[in-house]
Amino acid sequence: MQIIKTPAELNAVSKKLRSEGKTIGLVPTMGYLHEGHKSLIRKSAEQNDVTIVSVFVNPTQFGPGEDLETYPRDLERDKQAAASAGAEYIFQPEPEDMYPDGYGTFVSVDSDITKILCGKTRPGHFRGVATVVTKLFNISMADRAYFGQKDAQQLAVIMRMVSDLNMNIEIVPCPIVREKDGLAMSSRNTYLSAEERGQALSLSAALKDAEKAVKGGETDLEKIKRNIRARISGSPLADIEYIESCAFPSLEPYGGKLVEKTLIALAVRFGKTRLIDNIIVEPENREVRA
Numbered sequence: 001m002q003i004i005k006t007p008a009e010l011n012a013v014s015k016k017l018r019s020e021g022k023t024i025g026l027v028p029t030m031g032y033l034h035e036g037h038k039s040l041i042r043k044s045a046e047q048n049d050v051t052i053v054s055v056f057v058n059p060t061q062f063g064p065g066e067d068l069e070t071y072p073r074d075l076e077r078d079k080q081a082a083a084s085a086g087a088e089y090i091f092q093p094e095p096e097d098m099y100p101d102g103y104g105t106f107v108s109v110d111s112d113i114t115k116i117l118c119g120k121t122r123p124g125h126f127r128g129v130a131t132v133v134t135k136l137f138n139i140s141m142a143d144r145a146y147f148g149q150k151d152a153q154q155l156a157v158i159m160r161m162v163s164d165l166n167m168n169i170e171i172v173p174c175p176i177v178r179e180k181d182g183l184a185m186s187s188r189n190t191y192l193s194a195e196e197r198g199q200a201l202s203l204s205a206a207l208k209d210a211e212k213a214v215k216g217g218e219t220d221l222e223k224i225k226r227n228i229r230a231r232i233s234g235s236p237l238a239d240i241e242y243i244e245s246c247a248f249p250s251l252e253p254y255g256g257k258l259v260e261k262t263l264i265a266l267a268v269r270f271g272k273t274r275l276i277d278n279i280i281v282e283p284e285n286r287e288v289r290a
């Protein structure tokens with residue numbers, strides 16, 4: 001496992017790899033790697049000659065009062081996790097290498113896709129994500145990049161950006177990885193107290209119930225969302241930010257009747273911890289939306 005610290009160094013390595021005809025997979029992360037990240041790394045290792053994992057807690061995607069300072073960091077653990085899942089390189093730059101003095105260029109996906117769901121309460125978040133991801137794509141010269149479906153809106157924003165800007169990279173979406181008890185894996189789960197973690201299981205349980213209802217023929221999205229809300233509200237520590245349904249990946253808001261592939265996404269706070277989770281459902285019997 002080689003640790004690369006600067007954009008110039010990574011760019012030189014990537015140029016050499018490409019000149020040797022090797023394909024490059026990039027797994028962008030903020031570190032503190034868990035099984036979800038490892039599933040992305042494994043997928044990349046399967047599909048590419050070389051896998052680069054970036055580990056960078058990107059300051060431009062955090063808002064005032066968010067957890068930039070406290071975000072968990074452990075490079076030694078990340079090295080082992082990345083190597084065991086099949087990565088060859090970790091790119092771990094310092095903020096001043098990514099955003100040197102005088103830095104002034106940002107990538108902003110300005111359609112409604114960044115204004116709904118998490119975009120409502122985290123203004124500027126997706127601008128920071130789009131900017132750093134663009135930089136990582138350019139520096140690594142990757143053929144493919146791997147993103148988890150847990151951050152469904154992030155995935156949709158990146159797909160939009162890659163399409164809008166004709167970026168020469170394939171985006172590979174990867175399924176959500178869950179703990180045995182259903183909690184979607186996230187580096188932020190470490191913030192939860194035992195009581196909060198116990199109650200946070202209501203998120204995946206509510207989404208699982210929704211999936212079951214759809215499989216059983218339920219198509220009333222408002223009822224499905226009401227049931228999710230009721231299930232989560234049964235956890236006294238849960239503070240629901242949103243439970244919404246929209247098309248995926250366009251994120252066009254969908255309500256009423258379930259007639260096509262729909263993302264049901266939610267964000268819920270437990271104390272200081274903000275958790276997100278989602279499912280993508282399709283009606284059992286497909287109709288054409290009027």
Ligand code: PAF
Nearest residue numbers: 028029030058129132151
């Ligand atoms: O999903 C994340 O960990 C981050 O938003 C990403 C994509 C690595 C950009 O900083």
